[in-house]
Amino acid sequence: MRKDTNKDLDLLFKEGLEDAAVKAPRGAWKAVSARLDSAATAAAAAPRRSWLLWGAPAFAMAMAALAAVFFVGNTEKTIIQSGEELLTVAPQPSGPVAQVEDSSVAVPSRESRAGFVPKEIQAPEQIAVLPENYAEEIVEAPVSKSEAPVVSEPEAEGEVAPAPEKQETKWVDPFAQMEAEDAMNAKKNSRKAAIKLGGIVGGNDAHFNSARPAFSSGLPSEGIQETSVSVYGIPVSLGLSARYHFAEKLSVSAGVNWSFLSRTFQGKYKTEEGQFTHNLQYVGLPVSLAYDVVDSKTLLFYCYAGGIAEKAISSQYFIYNLSSAPLLSEKVPSLQYGVFGGIGVEFRVSDLLGLYVDPCVKYYFPGNQPKSIRTDRPLMFSVEAGLRFNL
Amino acid sequence: MSFAKIMLLSVIFSNFAMSYLARMQLLGTKKHLDTREETPKKGNGQVTAEVLEACKKGNPRAQKAVYDALSGKMFAVCLRYMGDRETAADILQDGFVTLFTKLESYSGEGSFEGWARKIFVNTALMSLRKHDVLKQSDDVDEARGIIADTPSATAQIGYKELLKMVAALPPGLRTVFNMYVIEGYSHKEIGEALGISEVTSRSQLQRARVTLQKKIKEQY
Numbered sequence: 001m002r003k004d005t006n007k008d009l010d011l012l013f014k015e016g017l018e019d020a021a022v023k024a025p026r027g028a029w030k031a032v033s034a035r036l037d038s039a040a041t042a043a044a045a046a047p048r049r050s051w052l053l054w055g056a057p058a059f060a061m062a063m064a065a066l067a068a069v070f071f072v073g074n075t076e077k078t079i080i081q082s083g084e085e086l087l088t089v090a091p092q093p094s095g096p097v098a099q100v101e102d103s104s105v106a107v108p109s110r111e112s113r114a115g116f117v118p119k120e121i122q123a124p125e126q127i128a129v130l131p132e133n134y135a136e137e138i139v140e141a142p143v144s145k146s147e148a149p150v151v152s153e154p155e156a157e158g159e160v161a162p163a164p165e166k167q168e169t170k171w172v173d174p175f176a177q178m179e180a181e182d183a184m185n186a187k188k189n190s191r192k193a194a195i196k197l198g199g200i201v202g203g204n205d206a207h208f209n210s211a212r213p214a215f216s217s218g219l220p221s222e223g224i225q226e227t228s229v230s231v232y233g234i235p236v237s238l239g240l241s242a243r244y245h246f247a248e249k250l251s252v253s254a255g256v257n258w259s260f261l262s263r264t265f266q267g268k269y270k271t272e273e274g275q276f277t278h279n280l281q282y283v284g285l286p287v288s289l290a291y292d293v294v295d296s297k298t299l300l301f302y303c304y305a306g307g308i309a310e311k312a313i314s315s316q317y318f319i320y321n322l323s324s325a326p327l328l329s330e331k332v333p334s335l336q337y338g339v340f341g342g343i344g345v346e347f348r349v350s351d352l353l354g355l356y357v358d359p360c361v362k363y364y365f366p367g368n369q370p371k372s373i374r375t376d377r378p379l380m381f382s383v384e385a386g387l388r389f390n391l
Numbered sequence: 392m393s394f395a396k397i398m399l400l401s402v403i404f405s406n407f408a409m410s411y412l413a414r415m416q417l418l419g420t421k422k423h424l425d426t427r428e429e430t431p432k433k434g435n436g437q438v439t440a441e442v443l444e445a446c447k448k449g450n451p452r453a454q455k456a457v458y459d460a461l462s463g464k465m466f467a468v469c470l471r472y473m474g475d476r477e478t479a480a481d482i483l484q485d486g487f488v489t490l491f492t493k494l495e496s497y498s499g500e501g502s503f504e505g506w507a508r509k510i511f512v513n514t515a516l517m518s519l520r521k522h523d524v525l526k527q528s529d530d531v532d533e534a535r536g537i538i539a540d541t542p543s544a545t546a547q548i549g550y551k552e553l554l555k556m557v558a559a560l561p562p563g564l565r566t567v568f569n570m571y572v573i574e575g576y577s578h579k580e581i582g583e584a585l586g587i588s589e590v591t592s593r594s595q596l597q598r599a600r601v602t603l604q605k606k607i608k609e610q611y
Contacts, residue, residue, distance in 0.1 A: 036454065
């Protein structure tokens with residue numbers, strides 16, 4: 001008896017409400033339309049507002065022209081290639097696993113379900129709660145746009161909304177959407193943080209020997225008399241940095257890098273005279289901000305700018321063919337500061353791995369630094385390339 | 392050719408490629424917006440495949456047609472779950488925005504109304520979960536006090552009154568009742584969706600039934 005009562009009650013509410021309709025509030029469509037329009041406008045305006053999208057190629061051309069002016073292209077130093085290191089990321093989407101089980105109460109089986117409209121309703125033999133003319137209240141006529149079949153409020157008296165015909169459809173897992181959303185969000189968040197490992201090649205004309213610039217050209221070595229102009233090697237750097245997306249298109253990056261600068265010149269040190277080589281090694285901490293201009297599944301195009309503080313960890317002079325040991329080692333107490341900016345592109349090999357190329361322009365502020373290519377030509381064009389691992 | 396020249400050429404080439412891709416993306420979006428002025432074919436108020444295709448292209452008239460066809464039923468769904476008109480109106484808007492933005496995911500299999508109803512139910516459930524109104528402890532003993540006899544005056548109960556009764560239920564009872572009786576979920580599915588146990592789902596359903604039967608008896 002209790003089961004029948006529950007069954008009848010359930011049937012009463014199910015038949016009364018599953019296809020019921022209530023007129024939506026006035027202004028609801030206007031609000032929905034406004035939200036859709038703003039979403040569409042934002043999607044269309046983002047590329048238009050991104051002047052960097054149009055300026056970036058022009059900027060790259062300008063940088064290429066600038067580099068062509070200064071670069072002769074004599075690579076006197078080998079380029080240090082970046083290494084490989086895989087990181088495991090396995091965001092597992094979580095969500096309910098919907099399984100159907102039979103209930104003690106009369107509920108349509110899984111096979112007979114059709115979305116939210118069951119294929120058939122188990123009608124009880126005796127419907128004590130239903131009146132003889134109950135079915136007349138629920139009209140089977142379909143709802144059309146021209147009619148006004150529903151009332152505006154539940155309290156108001158009005159016509160009963162007709163219920164359309166039940167459609168035979170396949171049952172669809174109601175939680176699949178939630179799981180899909182969770183998986184999409186997990187995938188989206190998987191690119192929030194990344195580590196990059198790359199090498200930087202940059203510099204100016206290795207045979208630069210034009211007139212000295214007006215600003216500081218660096219501290220000469222103590223005791224070594226330079227008798228010719230310097231010939232600079234192309235600076236190389238190797239770095240490791242981490243990037244974190246704190247907004248949809250903005251990310252901050254920080255890391256550490258090592259740089260190697262060298263130059264050769266003719267000189268005299270005490271009794272020794274000949275060709276000298278001056279090697280400088282810097283360790284720096286670059287920090288930058290990046291803006292993603294174009295972000296697709298396989299390609300990321302961005303621009304970035306930042307600063308760097310470097311400390312010279314080694315400043316050694318060698319005399320050619322005399323000894324492999326340094327002739328003179330100096331300590332550099334002060335730090336070298338610089339700023340940089342550029343554009344970059346990352347080719348996404350997979351969800352975890354990407355190959356990036358970052359051309360940029362750097363400027364090193366004058367300071368009490370040993371003479372190097374940075375002191376003579378502080379504005380430098382460089383290219384960084386490497387691998388980026390998404391965490 | 393020196394390494395530096397090779398790098399420079401690759402940079403130039405990549406920038407041209409990026410510009411081309413970006414322009415194509417921009418043109419694609421612009422074309423998407425331009426198609427909003429096309430008028431879809433008008434049917435008999437039901438959602439046809441042509442209307443859906445026009446909606447996917449962002450046609451506002453097609454979207455309005457879909458809204459007109461579904462808003463009544465979906466607002467009733469929202470009222471059943473949220474209990475009050477104002478909150479239900481918010482869910483209705485959220486649901487339609489979600490529906491139109493995720494329309495591409497509708498594969499065409501199954502009823503479009505059923506697919507849409509799922510979106511609105513999920514939207515309502517997310518709102519209820521967000522406000523943490525669903526986890527209610529339940530006294531199973533109290534739920535056993537079911538009134539055996541059923542008043543015959545239910546013959547005069549219309550859908551409006553039924554909707555009012557359901558909307559007046561506490562959020563937890565209302566949600567379980569809607570999901571089990573109207574939508575046809577099992578207790579296990581309800582438990583997984585709402586983060587409650589099957590026992591709690593059953594007891595809340597019983598409690599909802601008791602409450603509704605009391606209201607029927609009182610009013611009719």
